[in-house]
Amino acid sequence: MSVESSRQPALTRRRWLDIARGLFFACVLGALVTVPWWRSEGGMRDLVEFFTLLALAQMWNLLAGYAGLVSIGQQSFVGIGAYSLFMLGDRAAIHPFLAVALAGLIAAVISLPTAAVAFRLRGGYFAIGTWVIAEVFYLLTLNGTDFGVDLGGGNGVTILSAAQLERSFRGHGTYWWALGAGVGSVLLSYLLLRSRVGLALTAIRDDETAARSIGVNVLRTKVLVWVVAAFGCGLAGAVIYLNLLRVQPEAAYDVNWTAYMIFIVVIGGIGTIEGPIIGTIIFFVLQQKLSQYGAWYLILLGSIAIAAAVWFRGGIWGVIGRRYDLRLFPVQRRISTTPGA
Amino acid sequence: MVWLNQVVQGLLLGGLYALFATGLSLVFGVMRMVNLAQGDLIVLSSFLAFVLAGDLDWNPLLTLVILIPLMAILGFAAQALLLNHTLDSDLAPLLATFGLSVIIQNSLLEHFSGDTRRLHAGAIETESIRVTGQISIGWFPLMTFLVAVGLLVALQLLIRRTQIGRSLRATSDDRRAAQLVGIDNRKVYGIAAAISLATVAIAGVFLGVYSNFSPTSGPSRLLFAFEAVIIGGLGSPWGTLVGGVVLGVAQTVGAQVSVGWGDLTGHLVFLAVLLIRPRGLFARPELV
Amino acid sequence: MSTSGATSSDGALVPLLEIEAVSSFYGDFQALFDVCITIGEGETVAIIGANGAGKSTLLATVAGLMRPAAGDVRFDGRSISGLPAYKRVPLGIALVPEGRRIFPSLTVAENLRVGATRGRPGPWTLGRIYKTFPLLEAIAGRWGAALSGGEQQALAIGRALMGNPRLLLLDELSLGLAPTVIKSLYAGLREIKEEGTTVVLVEQDVGQALAAAERAYCLLEGRISLHGATSELTREQVIGAYFGL
Numbered sequence: 004m005s006v007e008s009s010r011q012p013a014l015t016r017r018r019w020l021d022i023a024r025g026l027f028f029a030c031v032l033g034a035l036v037t038v039p040w041w042r043s044e045g046g047m048r049d050l051v052e053f054f055t056l057l058a059l060a061q062m063w064n065l066l067a068g069y070a071g072l073v074s075i076g077q078q079s080f081v082g083i084g085a086y087s088l089f090m091l092g093d094r095a096a097i098h099p100f101l102a103v104a105l106a107g108l109i110a111a112v113i114s115l116p117t118a119a120v121a122f123r124l125r126g127g128y129f130a131i132g133t134w135v136i137a138e139v140f141y142l143l144t145l146n147g148t149d150f151g152v153d154l155g156g157g158n159g160v161t162i163l164s165a166a167q168l169e170r171s172f173r174g175h176g177t178y179w180w181a182l183g184a185g186v187g188s189v190l191l192s193y194l195l196l197r198s199r200v201g202l203a204l205t206a207i208r209d210d211e212t213a214a215r216s217i218g219v220n221v222l223r224t225k226v227l228v229w230v231v232a233a234f235g236c237g238l239a240g241a242v243i244y245l246n247l248l249r250v251q252p253e254a255a256y257d258v259n260w261t262a263y264m265i266f267i268v269v270i271g272g273i274g275t276i277e278g279p280i281i282g283t284i285i286f287f288v289l290q291q292k293l294s295q296y297g298a299w300y301l302i303l304l305g306s307i308a309i310a311a312a313v314w315f316r317g318g319i320w321g322v323i324g325r326r327y328d329l330r331l332f333p334v335q336r337r338i339s340t341t342p343g344a
Numbered sequence: 345m346v347w348l349n350q351v352v353q354g355l356l357l358g359g360l361y362a363l364f365a366t367g368l369s370l371v372f373g374v375m376r377m378v379n380l381a382q383g384d385l386i387v388l389s390s391f392l393a394f395v396l397a398g399d400l401d402w403n404p405l406l407t408l409v410i411l412i413p414l415m416a417i418l419g420f421a422a423q424a425l426l427l428n429h430t431l432d433s434d435l436a437p438l439l440a441t442f443g444l445s446v447i448i449q450n451s452l453l454e455h456f457s458g459d460t461r462r463l464h465a466g467a468i469e470t471e472s473i474r475v476t477g478q479i480s481i482g483w484f485p486l487m488t489f490l491v492a493v494g495l496l497v498a499l500q501l502l503i504r505r506t507q508i509g510r511s512l513r514a515t516s517d518d519r520r521a522a523q524l525v526g527i528d529n530r531k532v533y534g535i536a537a538a539i540s541l542a543t544v545a546i547a548g549v550f551l552g553v554y555s556n557f558s559p560t561s562g563p564s565r566l567l568f569a570f571e572a573v574i575i576g577g578l579g580s581p582w583g584t585l586v587g588g589v590v591l592g593v594a595q596t597v598g599a600q601v602s603v604g605w606g607d608l609t610g611h612l613v614f615l616a617v618l619l620i621r622p623r624g625l626f627a628r629p630e631l632v
Numbered sequence: 633m634s635t636s637g638a639t640s641s642d643g644a645l646v647p648l649l650e651i652e653a654v655s656s657f658y659g660d661f662q663a664l665f666d667v668c669i670t671i672g673e674g675e676t677v678a679i680i681g682a683n684g685a686g687k688s689t690l691l692a693t694v695a696g697l698m699r700p701a702a703g704d705v706r707f708d709g710r711s712i713s714g715l716p717a718y719k720r721v722p723l724g725i726a727l728v729p730e731g732r733r734i735f736p737s738l739t740v741a742e743n744l745r746v747g748a749t750r751g752r753p754g755p756w757t758l759g760r761i762y763k764t765f766p767l768l769e770a771i772a773g774r775w776g777a778a779l780s781g782g783e784q785q786a787l788a789i790g791r792a793l794m795g796n797p798r799l800l801l802l803d804e805l806s807l808g809l810a811p812t813v814i815k816s817l818y819a820g821l822r823e824i825k826e827e828g829t830t831v832v833l834v835e836q837d838v839g840q841a842l843a844a845a846e847r848a849y850c851l852l853e854g855r856i857s858l859h860g861a862t863s864e865l866t867r868e869q870v871i872g873a874y875f876g877l
Contacts, residue, residue: 127378
């Protein structure tokens with residue numbers, strides 16, 4: 004059996020899968036982009052919530068699932084994103100739709116000094132450290148007037164520059180921004196992980212010391228992921244409040260944002276790109292059905308987190324993916340010893 | 345003079361923070377696990393004391409007789425049944441204790457509503473020693489500080505002079521080698537968790553008398569405990585006391601400058617220590 | 633004197649340790665292939681082999697730090713493959729691990745004390761260990777973190793002895809130590825043998841190991857390549873088995 008003939012069938016099979024996958028994504032994307040023309044306003048707002056949660060979850064997944072950075076302080080950047088939107092839109096008279104992108108960038112810039120502080124800590128203490136940083140941002144925002152910046156204090160602010168836009172224009176724009184953030188976060192994760200950074204991350208995940216010894220700049224890689232995640236969370240935060248219009252510090256900097264990210268990623272499957280997507284769907288459905296039960300709903304979420312920690316480390320996608328060896332977003336690298344395999 | 349009084353108050357507050365932090369650093373020292381539910385467990389103890397004091401018509405401090413063994417058993421059980429299964433991963437213990445934190449907070453909310461409560465220990469709450477015109481030392485804060493010191497001394501004795509303390513130190517050093525001398529790691533971890541929760545019980549009762557508490561007070565207690573540990577330096581119990589004092593003083597002085605600035609000043613001082621002296625003031629070299 | 637071994641149904645003495653067709657893996661890597669070793673009570677047996685031959689894996693499997701993927705480990709006639717390491721100590725198995733692994737946060741005396749946590753009664757007490765290894769008594773109050781290699785090795789052996797084991801497993805006793813230190817350690821080993829303790833000695837230093845032991849096994853890439861009485865093995869046989877020539 005020559006090498007040529009054994010290559011052909013395998014390649015064709017791969018090709019088919021790729022084409023099928025591509026078509027699937029194209030259809031889904033097409034449907035999603037045209038949503039404003041076939042869904043109600045309420046349905047659109049739901050989807051905004053869905054896609055922004057997805058974006059947040061993908062960011063947390065990048066941090067914890069790939070870079071080993073367990074953060075319980077991502078709410079810092081949600082709040083920074085929201086208030087940046089306010090400052091740029093209302094105070095600097097920048098169009099809100101442009102301000103959203105800039106808000107993400109501001110969050111990314113601010114994340115650098117926070118990394119300088121947070122990265123002095125490791126593991127669980129790093130996690131709490133990120134929470135402290137979030138508290139600091141919250142308190143600074145709350146007491147902003149003491150530092151000469153009026154951010155509305157405890158009463159919060161309304162993003163008038165957005166509120167004054169024509170209603171359906173604002174609705175459409177917000178939706179497409181949310182879709183962009185959600186799809187973009189998935190794409191960003193996918194591309195990042197397929198790049199050299201992704202390879203470095205895999206090496207770091209396996210054995211940090213060994214990675215360092217072969218020349219991987221561990222610190223720079225982690226900071227890169229930290230900044231990217233801050234950008235994503237900041238952008239998502241701006242979109243969320245573009246939708247809600249009313250920003251209050253206690254809500255914007257609420258640790259529950261991170262709690263939701265954690266639950267989504269852990270339920271769906273950490274360390275995979277498919278996981279957060281599944282997790283967001285499940286979380287969203289759960290929230291629609293059960294949030295009326297208030298405290299009991301959260302107790303259920305907490306129990307699921309514990310169950311995932313003890314018994315179901317890989318989440319739902321972990322179980323499915325292992326059984327059927329499925330990959331919607333192939334980012335793993337395989338060493339092939341046989342041609343065409 | 346007002347400032348000096350604030351410093352004194354902060355000093356005594358440090359004792360309370362040291363109480364919060366003791367359980368956290370013990371568990372971290374032995375099993376490298378950070379208990380994200382620490383603050384909520386403290387608040388849980390406050391509520392349990394509230395219920396017991398009410399039902400039995402006891403002084404809340406007396407309820408410690410029941411609470412300490414109760415929380416110790418709870419700690420052992422949680423560790424043995426749940427947390428021991430998470431120690432092979434970096435994320436899993438954080439996830440499990442985070443889940444625990446959410447469950448405790450919301451169970452308390454469900455049962456007690458969001459109102460704040462207070463434990464009443466009688467006249468000792470408000471009595472104070474007048475040192476000078478502007479400086480007074482409350483009896484209860486002083487008692488809290490002394491209890492914190494006493495607890496640290498007791499723990500030091502336990503760790504350094506007893507067989508169980510040797511087993512704890514050995515397991516913390518090298519858990520495989522500890523297995524080779526017949527030490528069952530899971531039991532050791534369970535005992536560490538039990539001791540930790542016993543200190544949490546004490547912290548909870550003293551917190552409840554010291555100030556108001558509500559089902560959502562947990563997280564900020566966790567943050568303060570954590571800051572006290574980091575400022576003082578990992579692995580140093582006396583460092584934790586100093587860390588608590590530094591934090592307490594920062595908070596009370598900050599609050600004197602402007603009412604809303606207390607917590608913020610504490611956080612900023614913490615961040616400053618982290619930047620300038622990341623190992624804390626008294627870190628043990630091997631641990632960092 | 634140690635307790636006598638168990639007897640099988642036909643009245644013959646059951647060997648203290650039986651390693652029967654044991655295979656062990658580190659993840660996907662197979663370290664031991666169908667290894668069979670028998671050790672009688674009171675014997676001193678050497679296990680030699682090059683780096684990576686599987687010697688430490690073998691000891692770890694006997695001590696309970698690793699579980700064999702196939703085969704059985706029997707102690708005194710009873711299967712112990714399923715027992716975790718800490719449960720094997722009260723049975724009378726003690727491992728002095730590669731790298732000593734003494735506890736840095738404990739003093740020398742405390743390291744020894746902790747060795748008796750779950751041990752059996754017997755002749756090895758703190759006093760007796762100080763007699764056999766006098767250098768330990770001189771540094772009894774020093775922290776484990778501050779010891780030299782030779783001091784650590786003596787302490788590691790002493791710690792294992794405090795449990796009064798029937799079977800003492802020594803992993804790479806002479807690794808990284810000066811010849812004079814090695815000599816004094818092996819002198820202590822003679823006393824241990826005199827008490828009737830069964831000793832399994834894993835060594836890269838072939839000369840010392842063969843001199844101290846009655847029988848020897850040689851491991852090559854996870855398989856037994858040679859075994860026999862040390863008095864009967866020739867130099868050529870050993871070199872051949874060691875290097876796989």
